[in-house]
Amino acid sequence: MGRALRLKCPSCGVCPLFKSFFGMHERCACCGLVFLREQGYFIGAIYVNIMLTEGLIAIAFLICILLLSATDLKLYVVLFSLAVTLPVLFNRHSRAIWLSFDFLVDPPKGAGEDPRRLAS
DSSP states (O other), X not given: OHHHHTTXXXXXXXXXXXXXXXXXXXXXXXXXXXXXXXXXXXXXXXXXXHHHHHHHHHHHHHIIIIISOOOHHHHHHHHHHHHXXXXXXXXXXXXXXXXXXXXXXXXXXXXXXXXXXXXX
C-alpha cells in the first residue's frame, strides 16, 4: 500500500503508474504488470474515492461546527468546495490503492518474476 501512496507499480515499486494527471500507463515499463484492465475494473476505485472524500468532508463538518462555530453560508461554501475538489485530487491515489489492493488479494501468476522469462 505504500507503493500505492507513492503512485508506483504495486509489483516492483519502481515505475510510475501515471504518465499525466489523469493518464495511466497501460503497463509497467519495468516489470510488465498490466495497469489498464477490462472495462469496469476501476469501479472499486470509485468507492475508495467516495469513502476518502466523504470521510474528509465529515471531519471538516465537525471541525467547522465544533471548533470554528461557522455560519451556515461559510459551512456550505467549505463543504461544497471540498465535495468538488477532493474527488479530482484523490482520483490517482484511489486508482493506485485499488490496483494495489487487487495485487495484494489476487496477484497475477508470475508476479515479481522477470517478464522476459515468462514470455519464453
